[in-house]
Amino acid sequence: MRVSYQWLNEYVNLEGVSPEELAEQLTRGGIEVDLVELRDRGVNKVVVGHVKSVEPHPDADRLRVCTVDAGQGELLNIVCGAPNVAAGQKVPVALPGARLPGGIKIKRSKLRGVPSEGMICSAQELGLPEKLLPKEQQDGILVLSQGTEVGEDAKKLLGLDDVVLELDLTPNRSDCLSMWGIAYEVGALLDREVRLPQPAERRLEGKGKSVAIVLDAEEDCPLYAAQVVDGIRLGPSPQWMQNRLLAAGVRPINNVVDITNYVMLEYGQPLHAFDYHQVENGEIVVRRATAGETVTTLDGVTRACDHETLLITDGTKPIGIAGVMGGENSEVTEETTTLLIESAYFAPESVRRTTRRLGLRSEASARFEKGVDPERILPALQRAVELMEELASGKVASAVTGEQMGEIDDVTVDLRHSRLIGVLGVQVDEQAVTDIFRRLRFPTEVKEGIYRVQVPSRRPDISIEVDLIEEVARLYGYDRIPTTLPWGQQSPGSLTPEQRLRRTIRHTLRDVGFHEVVNYSLTSPDALRSLEQVIHPKARPVRISMPMSDERKLLRTSLVPQLLETAEYNIHRREEGVSLFEMGRVYLTEEKKLTQQPEERWMLAGLTTGALTSKHWQGKAEVPDFFSLKGELELLFQRLGLTGIRYEAVQPEGYHPGRTARMKLEDRVIGLIGQIHPQTAxxxxxxxxxxxxxxxxxxxxxxxxxxxxxxxxxxxPATTRDLALVVDADVPADRLQDLIHATGGEWLRSVTLFDVFTGGRIGNGKKSVAYSLSYQAEDRTLTDEEVNEVHQAVISTLEKELGATLRQ
Structure with missing residues (x-):
């Protein structure tokens, strides 16, 4: 929001408060001022001149010699190159010694041998924002109104002696999107009176034109008012109004449009003027659009609407998108003589939906989508009609016609004085608090330490107790609230056991060379079908009702398919080998049609493929296999303190037969390890x-x-014994190890498999397995006789239970 200092001074007496001091006060009060901008940008000694005559330059085709009366007592001879300069014009003239933006200094000179005593200025040369000027003022010199006085200070005439404060408003302060709102704010900060215009309703004399209003979407538009003004003469708005619009960053267009924009800036209430003769039977119907209905807006773009778009129609055709932009078919043109002026309240959520879907924002929508003051609907309309009569020769042609659904609720909020002191941490007496509410113009009653505050409709951001505490704090002065250290019982933060466990898993897998990835929880049906769900075989995929794409239709039940996609992505980008892991949730249900939320289960998955090390002169690159991955998992189990993991060979779909096993813990399947089937890979x-x-x-x-x-x-010290056994080829290694541990007793510390051999003299259907057994006592050194006795018992048990024989 850009605020003109001079305009604001009309509402609040700013005597003794410089623009910089005002900016400081606003910022300290919670309204941040980003910029204090001097509009003149160094302009001085520029006055209004009257071009008496224009003659061709004797020695230059594109130059003209102008005789100008600048109110200096004598006519000035000025050489000008602008194509639009003409006799009889009023123009800004930079006198000798004048300064212009950019440090330009004007002095007497000769142009192609002809003396020039100053410069006739363009809008750009005076520092006016060129993009906000009408097209005819962007090229050539700036032509002023004929009513301006010769010799008048052009800087004052064009409003360049003003200062603009640019506010960075937070979304909750929609009240400050108007000069009235800023006036209330400044009046409260400075504790000064606020003087606001009070337009009277223009009443109809005699028979008027008919206006009918129908609200078919009362939730989106609970309040709508309109009035007809006849006898309109379209033309430029007065210079003072153009100056204020330019200072606010709004382009002047014509007196009708400028008045609606001016009132919007003044009251914060957007208005719209329709050509009354384009509104069928003078009827306004506010309704939702039908599917596929289109509106061509004022920018010439035809926009398709959906059923949530709120339209202004005349009962037969749309004439505008409510709260956003008017329709081209009801636009005010040079032929327009009768206006229907609209002032309404549109629900913020409705306008937000429309602007987001259409990608169309305007000054009006920026205010409607944050919420306007419903109590300013009629005053803003009255102000616009007043200005139409004054500046556009208009005459009231109808009474104010309004339609309202429901009453505007009064908002009353209670504030406890004890709560205020507790939050601010500073003693603020009761009189100071009531004085702050007086400055804010919040009617207040105090009873037994409770302030009952009536919140004006212009402040929709205040609805609960802490909102009032914030108001007191910012007007009391944040700088007056002392800084104190927090006190009370404190407890150090820590990780939960589950968080510590997940952190241990991450650190362990990173230590052995894995990289963590994070994939989408949504996946495609093809990805789920590529591998059978082994751990949760009864789980059914959960389908998303409104998927964003075919690749993101289902909630995943396994992490492995997406790890395969990630590995493929990296290998295609010339990675020789990848080792990846992901820890995340899968979504499990056995229902075909969901009646309750699926279970979210934490899973851990890892993948390794390609070369683990680079090729070097001493040997080949290492590649992963089943046992290298199993060893990395067993290291993880060891760090977690997890024992008793058993491996059972399985042949699930999608995996390599003979190289896949499921992991069990106390007869419960907890996981799967193996090689992906070569076809799948x-x-x-x-x-x-x-x-x-x-x-x-x-x-x-x-x-x-x-x-x-x-x-x-x-x-x-420990004593070791090696044990080489010949057993049937189908005897699992963990069966041997279980028997060894069960027989070895308390002295057996570890059993390590170090060799497996088949073929040769071992014979068909047999295999040789070799273990290293370590024996150790806690209270003494074991003798050979004690170790041999236990070791022989182990051998006897293996021979008896599994038919094992010592390898010769």
């Missing part, structure tokens, strides 16, 4: 791909349900 342009996926719920229950047990470092 080839479909993603990948070579050997190894993945794992873990359900973190049972992992968390197992890890968080038990305290980690630590034991001291051993004081006595």
């Amino acid at each position: 080839e479909a993603h342009d990948l070579e050997d791909v190894f993945v794992f996926e873990l359900d973190l719920l049972p992992v968390m229950e197992a890890v968080l349900g038990e305290m980690l047990q630590y034991r001291p470092l051993p004081k006595y």
